[in-house]
Amino acid sequence: MQHRFIVLGGLLLAGPVVAADLFTMDVTVDGDTETFNFSYVEGVFNQVDEQGLESAFTNYNSDSSTMSADINYRGLPMTLNFIGNSTDLQFDVPSLGISETFSGTTRDDSSQQFEDYLTSEGDELLNQIQKALIATSPVDPIAGNPNSLMSNMVSGQFESAFTSETSQIAEAAPRQSTTGTPTERQNLVALGARFGRYTADGFDSEVITLPLGYSINRDGDSSLRSINLSLPITLTDTNGAKSANIALGIGMTFALSDRWSLTPAVAAGVVGSVDLGSAGGIGSTSLTSTYRLPLNNGYSLGIGNMVGYFKTLEFEIDDYSFDPGVANTVARNGLLLSQPFHWGDRDLAVEYWVTDTRFFGDKLYSEYYDEVGISIGLAKRADGDLDNYLRAGISYLWGDGDVSGFKLNFGYAF
16 A cells, blocks of 8 residues: 655745734723723733723722723624622623623622633523624634634535545546546545635734645445545634634545546534634534546546535533534535646646635625635656655635635645
């Protein structure tokens, strides 16, 4: 059994970054107002405790002062109020009809109760807030934008089924004999890294993805062409706020003809961000149809159509369990045109591709986006293996909610 190891790299597109603030607060104490901006949810909690208020307002009195705060919490409006001569902290989310009062022995105690509520103890009300953030926040780590866990799982399942079956660049596709029939397919171990920069409604994110995978390729009379395991790990930095997600998936590709295949797949993933105050999981199932159409002069056209169901899973912290209850049916369709290209004694393939992704079901911040790209690499050979190959490419994404981004990548296989 021969393995090939793929190392994919990326180059983050450079350029000026104008970052918006993830958390903003207009705080008024006894008639004096100050504005505060934070990249971490902890800043919100610290600003309404006794030390934060005393540092910002010299006239603040923890026994008698009134305090009101209008908060933009990653796109979701909230308010906090200390009534004069009271330790009660009033919390409201007007769009959700949520109104809670935290009554501690001191104002610091009430502020700590508020922090615990928003990070772990809110139970069903916290589920409502998380669901609203998925619908309104351009940077939610669970779903609703191209950097989220749900979107990463969608693109990963489509790439695993579609690109591997239609690409003519050496590492992805089965080699063809001179008669056009597939020859031996080698098992594949995939290691790599990809880098990108994306913007959503003024929020800038830098993303690193490690697309780990293993493909068991089968030959012979069986209709089962391959079994694909994937374990992509994604790290995202949005204005300094870090999040991470990981998903484990398996897909099985069945050949219905020499040109047409179907790939059912299942996956489960988790995501967490202390900085953004969010954590969750997603389960999914999908079916991808891939058709490869040979054209004149060595060109070929790949047509891919995927439909999937993606749903948030219950996530537990200590004795509490949460599930925002977000479920979406996803359609992703793509075209990939492969063009033969010769450079000296090298046979290359240049590929142009486009995908359209749309979400149906619970409301998301971004419910559709499109991506176009171009790649170039060593073409598969009809007479045997390649010892190594080079690959490079660039793509651009845009979509609903003022979402846009670039990804530049290159690779080397041996």
